[in-house]
Amino acid sequence: MVLGTYKEAVSARSTDSKILDVSQDGGIVSALLCYALDEGIIEGAVVAGTPDEDWRPVPTVVTSADEVIAAAGTKYSMSPTLSALKEATRQYGLEKVGVVATPCQTQGLRKAQAYPFTRFVAEKVKLIIGIYCMENFPMASLDTFATAKLGFDSLQDATKMDIGKGKFWLTKDGEDNGLAIKETHGYEQAGCNICNDYVCEWADVSTGSVGSPDGWSTVLTRTDDGASVFNAAVEAGLIETKPMDEVKPGLPLLEKLAKGKKDKNNAERERRAKMGVKVPTIY
Numbered sequence: 001m002v003l004g005t006y007k008e009a010v011s012a013r014s015t016d017s018k019i020l021d022v023s024q025d026g027g028i029v030s031a032l033l034c035y036a037l038d039e040g041i042i043e044g045a046v047v048a049g050t051p052d053e054d055w056r057p058v059p060t061v062v063t064s065a066d067e068v069i070a071a072a073g074t075k076y077s078m079s080p081t082l083s084a085l086k087e088a089t090r091q092y093g094l095e096k097v098g099v100v101a102t103p104c105q106t107q108g109l110r111k112a113q114a115y116p117f118t119r120f121v122a123e124k125v126k127l128i129i130g131i132y133c134m135e136n137f138p139m140a141s142l143d144t145f146a147t148a149k150l151g152f153d154s155l156q157d158a159t160k161m162d163i164g165k166g167k168f169w170l171t172k173d174g175e176d177n178g179l180a181i182k183e184t185h186g187y188e189q190a191g192c193n194i195c196n197d198y199v200c201e202w203a204d205v206s207t208g209s210v211g212s213p214d215g216w217s218t219v220l221t222r223t224d225d226g227a228s229v230f231n232a233a234v235e236a237g238l239i240e241t242k243p244m245d246e247v248k249p250g251l252p253l254l255e256k257l258a259k260g261k262k263d264k265n266n267a268e269r270e271r272r273a274k275m276g277v278k279v280p281t282i283y
């Protein structure tokens, strides 16, 4: 299955205007974290914050709704999120931890849970909220998009970053400035070109924008724990949903992009293997 194993696919958004004001899409990540914290399902979570407001994602341990909301929004650069798990479990002493993770981070985390060398860390992760991910960029690439390609004085002038409708968007002074995605090719981190998971197939709940209208998210519930947290948050009125087949463009676009990523990046894996470069095994 090109989207991995899942129980249910819905289009959804948070019902909290405080979350929707700052979230990237439907605010599903922040709504789920806030609900899970409130209910004691987790005691804290590792997210990607930007403490210096310079778009550089910094792994951050959050233990309150205000901290969750302060870290909302997508930063299109690599966050070494898993590095903060030790801090969450040791310094913060958390026994039940949530993590917001890209597909590659989720794969690493599932491996750490399956093998015993990270005892007392990985097994304390009780909720993995996975975000879809086509590719990611080093900070220097983002600086280049903002300054050399879009003519900003600095990347820090941007107030929102997004990818959609074939463009990389940087919002400045309330105006959306788009750069054609083909202009960004070659600037992504090289490791992303052999990644074949788009929709975070190993998370408890996966979410992203593709498939749903603007301001909404496409959600795939995958594990029993993930489905139970998501459905409880819906029942509590924190998240509203629409059946996936009632929204446009719907799952066909998500499936097309997921398959496109697998096909393109599997071809790149083969190309590198033929050159004698070692490529990681896919499980």
Ligand SMILES: Cc1cc2nc3c(=O)[nH]c(=O)nc-3n(C[C@H](O)[C@H](O)[C@H](O)COP(=O)(O)OP(=O)(O)OC[C@H]3O[C@@H](n4cnc5c(N)ncnc54)[C@H](O)[C@@H]3O)c2cc1C
Pocket: 022, 023, 024, 025, 026, 027, 028, 029, 030, 031, 047, 048, 049, 057, 071, 072, 073, 074, 075, 076, 077, 078, 079, 081, 100, 101, 102, 131, 132, 133, 134, 135, 136, 137, 163, 207, 208, 209, 210, 217
């Ligand atoms: C590099 C990257 C590429 C993406 N590509 C796609 C795509 O091709 N298609 C698609 O549909 N969606 C993509 N997404 C996901 C999308 O941008 C949103 O993150 C997702 O829809 C969640 O939105 P939300 O409103 O529910 O989350 P919010 O409530 O806004 O919360 C976002 C959460 O993501 C965390 N976060 C932000 N940046 C990062 C990061 N760099 N690494 C790890 N965690 C981070 C924040 O800490 C926060 O907890 C991508 C995300 C990233 C980080």
Ligand code: SF4
Pocket: 102, 103, 104, 105, 133, 134, 135, 136, 191, 192, 195, 196, 197
């Ligand atoms: S494309 Fe793959 S390797 Fe690159 S950041 Fe996204 S999940 Fe990780």
